[in-house]
Amino acid sequence: MPETVKEPEVALRLVSAQRTGEERSDPSEDAPERTLVRNARSGDMDAFAALVERRTPGLVVFLRRMLGDVEDARDVAQLTFVKVWQNLDKYDPAWAFSTWLYRIAGNLAIDALRSRGSRSRTETESFRLVRGGPDEGGAHAALARDEVRRVFEACSTVLSEKQKLVFVLREFEERENGEIAEILSCRESTVRNHLFQARRLLRDEIGRRFPEYVPRKSALPSESEGE
Amino acid sequence: MTVSKPPKPPAVQPVCPERARTVRLVRARETDDLSREDRRLLRDHLSACGGCRETAVSLDPTLLFSPMAGPAGDAAAGEGRKMAANVLAVLEARRIDRRMGRPRRFVPNHPLLKAAALLLVGAGLAGLFSLHPWGSEDKTAARVAAATTGRAVPAGASAPFIETVDGPGVKVYQFAADGPGQPAVVFVVDRNADL
Numbered sequence: 001m002p003e004t005v006k007e008p009e010v011a012l013r014l015v016s017a018q019r020t021g022e023e024r025s026d027p028s029e030d031a032p033e034r035t036l037v038r039n040a041r042s043g044d045m046d047a048f049a050a051l052v053e054r055r056t057p058g059l060v061v062f063l064r065r066m067l068g069d070v071e072d073a074r075d076v077a078q079l080t081f082v083k084v085w086q087n088l089d090k091y092d093p094a095w096a097f098s099t100w101l102y103r104i105a106g107n108l109a110i111d112a113l114r115s116r117g118s119r120s121r122t123e124t125e126s127f128r129l130v131r132g133g134p135d136e137g138g139a140h141a142a143l144a145r146d147e148v149r150r151v152f153e154a155c156s157t158v159l160s161e162k163q164k165l166v167f168v169l170r171e172f173e174e175r176e177n178g179e180i181a182e183i184l185s186c187r188e189s190t191v192r193n194h195l196f197q198a199r200r201l202l203r204d205e206i207g208r209r210f211p212e213y214v215p216r217k218s219a220l221p222s223e224s225e226g227e
Numbered sequence: 228m229t230v231s232k233p234p235k236p237p238a239v240q241p242v243c244p245e246r247a248r249t250v251r252l253v254r255a256r257e258t259d260d261l262s263r264e265d266r267r268l269l270r271d272h273l274s275a276c277g278g279c280r281e282t283a284v285s286l287d288p289t290l291l292f293s294p295m296a297g298p299a300g301d302a303a304a305g306e307g308r309k310m311a312a313n314v315l316a317v318l319e320a321r322r323i324d325r326r327m328g329r330p331r332r333f334v335p336n337h338p339l340l341k342a343a344a345l346l347l348v349g350a351g352l353a354g355l356f357s358l359h360p361w362g363s364e365d366k367t368a369a370r371v372a373a374a375t376t377g378r379a380v381p382a383g384a385s386a387p388f389i390e391t392v393d394g395p396g397v398k399v400y401q402f403a404a405d406g407p408g409q410p411a412v413v414f415v416v417d418r419n420a421d422l
Binding site for chain 1: 259266292296306311314
């Protein structure tokens with residue numbers, strides 16, 4: 001039975017990962033990145049520049065999802081990297097660099113959202129959801145993504161900064177609850193609570209502001225059909 | 228004789244074979260029981276299957292945002308290089324202190340440690356003050372004044388023993404020690420001394 005053969009191997013790998021602390025690192029953080037972080041910590045400016053280059057695309061996308069504006073996202077990303085440079089001596093290599101980076105970026109994004117205050121960037125124009133299909137791709141998919149993003153920007157104004165941060169990290173960045181808890185310096189139960197509240201508020205807001213985007217259940221095949 | 232074609236039957240949309248699994252994953256997502264792999268599976272399928280996406284969004288409207296999920300992907304080419312150049316320029320322009328590479332301070336910076344250090348310094352100063360014989364000079368001066376002028380000795384001070392030597396102009400004032408470990412004081416007053 002292949003399962004029984006594989007089980008001890010998987011268990012062994014998990015144990016060794018826990019011992020070496022690898023469990024905390026995310027998959028995008030490979031050996032060259034760890035070397036870059038180590039060199040940057042010892043003052044190597046080139047290594048730091050290479051680190052910035054590697055981490056910029058993901059960070060800007062994350063911040064854009066948080067802030068809803070690509071220019072704001074770039075500004076906050078730049079500030080994040082400056083803070084990273086200033087505080088690299090405080091970084092503990094036992095933890096994933098990505099977690100530490102996103103903690104700084106998340107805090108700065110929350111500050112930016114708070115300072116933005118009442119001047120909401122919600123767009124009042126009407127939206128038209130581009131229905132995706134099997135033929136979806138290229139420009140069509142990009143258009144759909146763009147519209148969905150604008151709906152999210154409009155609806156997410158009902159969320160608190162932390163609820164939004166948790167929702168973005170979980171749903172868009174696809175991070176695990178444990179990692180989000182590390183980023184927010186809180187407990188996993190708090191993360192789950194934020195996520196639950198964020199989903200509930202967003203469901204209500206979508207239904208209230210954009211009911212046309214939610215298909216009526218009666219028009220759908222019954223659940224038993226799906227089963 | 229013309230034979231009319233039979234009317235076309237209404238088009239039946241085929242149900243996606245993955246529908247059952249999609250519904251199961253959406254239900255599990257509500258209780259946050261999805262693994263990272265299952266979440267990717269759901270996201271990938273919803274981006275490819277419009278029917279399942281409608282079903283999923285009707286069950287949980289927040290799945291409307293599923294096209295936003297996933298890795299950065301199509302980031303502008305050269306964005307990383309541009310950002311690196313900008314960051315280095317900012318660091319250079321502001322001459323931001325580079326703290327990495329320095330050895331860690333031996334004494335960690337912690338508020339509790341600071342408070343303990345302050346407490347120690349305070350206790351040390353208090354000890355120093357308590358060792359100093361504050362007021363004993365005044366007491367001695369009062370005893371000398373009382374001995375030479377004939378006034379009453381202040382309370383708590385013993386009168387000195389006065390001895391006259393070498394004629395009436397020379398007197399020796401001997402004060403007993405205030406307590407154990409305190410020195411005895413002897414004054415020699417020579418009124419004839421030519422200063």
